[in-house]
Amino acid sequence: MRLSAIVPATDKPVQLERVVSAIRAADDAPDDVIIVDEAPQAGPAAARNLGAARAAGDVLVFVDSDVVPHTDAFQRIRAAFAAEPELAAIFGSYDDAPPETGAVSGFRNLLHHYIHQQSPGEASTFWAGLGAIRREVFLAAGGFDAERYPRASIEDIELGLRLARGGVRMRLDPALQGTHLKRWTLGTMIRTDLRARGVPWVALLAREQASPSGLNLGWRHRLSAAASIGLVASLAGRRHRQAALALGTLVVLNAPFYRLLLQRRGPAQAIAGVGLHALHHLTGAAAVPLGLLEHARERR
Numbered sequence: 001m002r003l004s005a006i007v008p009a010t011d012k013p014v015q016l017e018r019v020v021s022a023i024r025a026a027d028d029a030p031d032d033v034i035i036v037d038e039a040p041q042a043g044p045a046a047a048r049n050l051g052a053a054r055a056a057g058d059v060l061v062f063v064d065s066d067v068v069p070h071t072d073a074f075q076r077i078r079a080a081f082a083a084e085p086e087l088a089a090i091f092g093s094y095d096d097a098p099p100e101t102g103a104v105s106g107f108r109n110l111l112h113h114y115i116h117q118q119s120p121g122e123a124s125t126f127w128a129g130l131g132a133i134r135r136e137v138f139l140a141a142g143g144f145d146a147e148r149y150p151r152a153s154i155e156d157i158e159l160g161l162r163l164a165r166g167g168v169r170m171r172l173d174p175a176l177q178g179t180h181l182k183r184w185t186l187g188t189m190i191r192t193d194l195r196a197r198g199v200p201w202v203a204l205l206a207r208e209q210a211s212p213s214g215l216n217l218g219w220r221h222r223l224s225a226a227a228s229i230g231l232v233a234s235l236a237g238r239r240h241r242q243a244a245l246a247l248g249t250l251v252v253l254n255a256p257f258y259r260l261l262l263q264r265r266g267p268a269q270a271i272a273g274v275g276l277h278a279l280h281h282l283t284g285a286a287a288v289p290l291g292l293l294e295h296a297r298e299r300r
Contacts, residue, residue, distance in 0.1 A: 004057030005030040008047030009037040013065040015181045022068045028075045031057055045144035045155035052138055060135050062128040067178040076176045077132045088168035091131030092176025096264055103272040105184040106265045114257045123170045126160030130178045137168055154200050193283040202291020224253050228281035
């Protein structure tokens with residue numbers, strides 16, 4: 001089985017050399033590494049499609065240009081596909097040791113890690129940060145929708161939804177991990193959660209008439225969003241008892257995640273993480289009407 005690693009790098013990422021070096025030095029490394037760094041106006045969806053067209057491997061392994069795969073990542077991918085010929089795609093998660101020291105970076109990267117670690121096994125979505133798919137399955141599906149998603153967005157989620165609708169098997173392997181090198185700011189977090197992910201995700205669900213489930217769309221996420229809205233509304237109305245109840249609900253619902261923040265980043269960032277988590281949920285709630293409006297515009 002031949003593996004082709006594809007790294008979209010059209011935005012000239014400063015971490016590219018470190019990422020590519022880790023891929024080539026990994027155990028049972030890919031047979032070829034394709035770096036797509038031309039066409040600076042192209043988004044990651046188009047860059048990944050271009051890399052797939054150049055690949056000769058039986059399996060395409062997509063690695064984001066700011067994700068350093070663990071040394072055993074490609075061994076795990078090879079073993080999974082070799083053991084299960086019917087498996088079409090597999091993906092993993094960020095690890096729990098993001099190097100950026102800021103509170104927002106720690107919160108955002110560890111939130112992704114936590115969500116993926118809580119959802120192992122059969123999946124109805126795909127993640128291209130560190131994810132592999134059989135080449136013939138990818139080509140049959142038409143690849144990523146680069147026309148609809150010309151910039152970094154939910155192109156991997158949309159591909160996963162199409163694959164799931166086609167009945168192919170996908171899996172989330174929580175042991176398949178990479179270190180995320182991205183530095184997050186409050187501004188980039190809000191813009192990503194709202195415009196790059198939240199709005200197009202709601203529009204996708206409306207377009208496909210799909211129910212919000214899996215990963216960060218489960219019941220806990222929705223109750224946490226309701227608690228965050230209740231917290232802000234209570235504070236605005238100076239209803240301190242209700243605010244305390246909403247805050248307590250948010251903490252109880254997400255205690256394991258906040259415990260992870262405490263263990264990995266310390267008390268100050270764990271406390272900051274509660275507020276950042278509420279903001280994350282509020283941004284997601286704001287994306288719902290905007291996403292429905294986007295869907296209505298698409299239909300027109």
